[in-house]
Amino acid sequence: MNDTIDADVARYATAVRAAFADLPGPERELLLEDLEDHLQEVAAEGDGPLSERLGAPEAYAAELRASAGLPAPGARPTRPRRRLGQSRVARRLRGLWAAALAHPAGGAIVGFLPELRPAWWVARGYLAVQAASVALSFLFAGDGLRFPIPELFGSQVLGLLAVAAAVAGSVALGRRTVAGGRRARGLLVAGNTALALFAVLLLTDLGASRAAAEGGWDQAQYFEVYPGSDRTMGLRSDGREISNIYAFDQQGRPLRDVYLVDQYGQPVVTSHLDDPDVEPRLPVDAAGNAVLNRYPQAQDRVDPASGRRTPTTAPTFRPPPGPVRTP
Amino acid sequence: MDTTQLLKGVLDLAVLAVVAERDGYGYDVVRRLRAAGLEDVGDASVYGTLRRLYAGGLLTSYVVPSEEGPHRKYYAVNDAGRAQLGASTGTWRSFTDAMDKLLGTEGEEAA
Numbered sequence: 116m117n118d119t120i121d122a123d124v125a126r127y128a129t130a131v132r133a134a135f136a137d138l139p140g141p142e143r144e145l146l147l148e149d150l151e152d153h154l155q156e157v158a159a160e161g162d163g164p165l166s167e168r169l170g171a172p173e174a175y176a177a178e179l180r181a182s183a184g185l186p187a188p189g190a191r192p193t194r195p196r197r198r199l200g201q202s203r204v205a206r207r208l209r210g211l212w213a214a215a216l217a218h219p220a221g222g223a224i225v226g227f228l229p230e231l232r233p234a235w236w237v238a239r240g241y242l243a244v245q246a247a248s249v250a251l252s253f254l255f256a257g258d259g260l261r262f263p264i265p266e267l268f269g270s271q272v273l274g275l276l277a278v279a280a281a282v283a284g285s286v287a288l289g290r291r292t293v294a295g296g297r298r299a300r301g302l303l304v305a306g307n308t309a310l311a312l313f314a315v316l317l318l319t320d321l322g323a324s325r326a327a328a329e330g331g332w333d334q335a336q337y338f339e340v341y342p343g344s345d346r347t348m349g350l351r352s353d354g355r356e357i358s359n360i361y362a363f364d365q366q367g368r369p370l371r372d373v374y375l376v377d378q379y380g381q382p383v384v385t386s387h388l389d390d391p392d393v394e395p396r397l398p399v400d401a402a403g404n405a406v407l408n409r410y411p412q413a414q415d416r417v418d419p420a421s422g423r424r425t426p427t428t429a430p431t432f433r434p435p436p437g438p439v440r441t442p
Numbered sequence: 443m444d445t446t447q448l449l450k451g452v453l454d455l456a457v458l459a460v461v462a463e464r465d466g467y468g469y470d471v472v473r474r475l476r477a478a479g480l481e482d483v484g485d486a487s488v489y490g491t492l493r494r495l496y497a498g499g500l501l502t503s504y505v506v507p508s509e510e511g512p513h514r515k516y517y518a519v520n521d522a523g524r525a526q527l528g529a530s531t532g533t534w535r536s537f538t539d540a541m542d543k544l545l546g547t548e549g550e551e552a553a
Contacts, residue, residue: 146493149468149515153489156469156514175486182453182490 124154127165127172134176137188146183236289240282242310245317248274262321349386356389359427360410367434375408382408392417393427445482455534456480457491458519458527461501467514468492492517500526 128151135143158165169175180187215221248265265274350357360383362370375383384407387393396413397405415424449456460466460474472488495501500523506514519527 145497146490149493150489152513152515153468156467157485160469169485178484178486179490182450182484182487183494184490 120155120158123164124151124158127169127175128154130172131176131179134173134188135180138185146179146185232289233286236286237282238314239289239307239310240285241278242314242317243285244274244277244281246310246313247277262317349388350384356386358385358387358390358393359395359412359414360385361429361432362410363432363434365434365437365439367432369411369429369432371411373410375410384408385410385412392419394424445480446484449480449483449487452534453483453487453491454495455527455530456483457488457495458500458523458530461517462519462524462527465516465518467506467516470514471517495523 131150132143132147135147138146154165157169161168166172177187216225244267245265248261248267251267261271261274264271265278267273267277360375362373364370377383385395387395394415394417396415397407398409398413400406411429414427416427417424456475456478457471460471460478463474466474468489469485471492472483472485475483475488492501496503496517500520501517502520503515503517506516508514
């Protein structure tokens with residue numbers, strides 16, 4: 116008899132615990148550590164299985180959860196999502212906007228803004244064609260930005276016609292009061308914002324190409340950043356790259372074919388990330404594998420223009436006056 | 443009127459009152475609440491409330507071994523629990539006074 120009660124309690128407790136699987140372990144244990152003992156008391160009190168006397172374990176778990184002040188399972192304890200318009204930033208902006216409108220100068224400027232609308236409609240049409248032209252040149256490897264007349268499919272005539280059509284369309288769209296509800300308005304606002312951003316990019320790019328044409332930064336523009344030259348990779352000493360290593364004996368005579376390993380016995384391998392024009396001629400072992408840690412390496416400096424190779428020269432070294440002792 | 447909805451709001455107070463009267467283990471508290479007239483009180487609700495009050499530092503607990511059956515974890519009200527009981531009792535009294543006036547009946551003196 117006791118066995119069946121124990122089995123019933125264990126089964127019921129397991130089902131209840133399963134409903135708390137989403138809780139972190141310590142929290143769950145704090146809540147449920149007495150569950151079995153408690154259910155044992157209930158079971159000892161009367162007859163019939165626990166599920167008849169206490170209801171389904173899932174319902175029991177839900178009631179327990181609610182009375183313990185825990186969120187329903189699956190209800191993540193995240194902050195409720197707020198609409199963008201209700202965010203603190205949005206409220207701040209609305210407050211600033213109201214303050215600007217309240218100021219006489221601000222009011223005058225805002226009052227003047229609607230008169231600028233037609234100018235924006237014209238600019239919008241032009242920008243749309245420029246944006247399309249740049250997008251198409253990405254797709255079809257065209258010339259990219261052409262100023263002032265955009266190029267469509269390699270033709271500036273086509274571009275000019277497109278600008279005329281787009282400006283007409285944009286003005287027509289602007290004169291019409293936009294119906295069609297929030298969705299259509301939202302799309303329009305998004306489109307306008309995108310084109311305004313594109314205008315900023317366009318002006319920036321024009322400024323850059325002007326500066327480049329004046330010899331300003333075309334050096335910088337064509338400077339090739341070698342991958343890995345972030346000054347953390349490769350073999351370095353105080354951040355300065357070590358591309359070759361020369362060893363000398365006590366008399367200052369250069370040693371040849373020295374194998375170098377670090378404190379772990381791993382080969383010490385120099386790198387050429389900051390100076391990619393230096394190419395080592397690595398020795399090869401009997402198995403045909405390159406030997407990376409035999410020094411000094413034979414290296415060539417390769418002229419990137421002509422491809423001509425000149426061997427790098429060894430540094431000079433004068434040993435300190437002897438005898439040199441280790442304390 | 444559904445008493446389970448009413449119970450939700452006052453179960454903390456009821457459990458504190460029962461345990462303050464005499465230390466008790468989980469099922470004992472359930473029984474005494476039911477004996478006091480709160481027949482609809484749910485076993486899981488009492489268990490959850492006890493655990494929450496314990497985790498919230500209003501109750502202490504100790505284990506009493508028993509010859510037959512499981513060890514019983516007894517709960518006792520500590521100073522914080524007693525303070526909470528006093529404050530909640532005051533809130534409850536003024537609330538029932540207001541409700542009694544609203545309903546136009548003479549409230550019976552609560553035991």
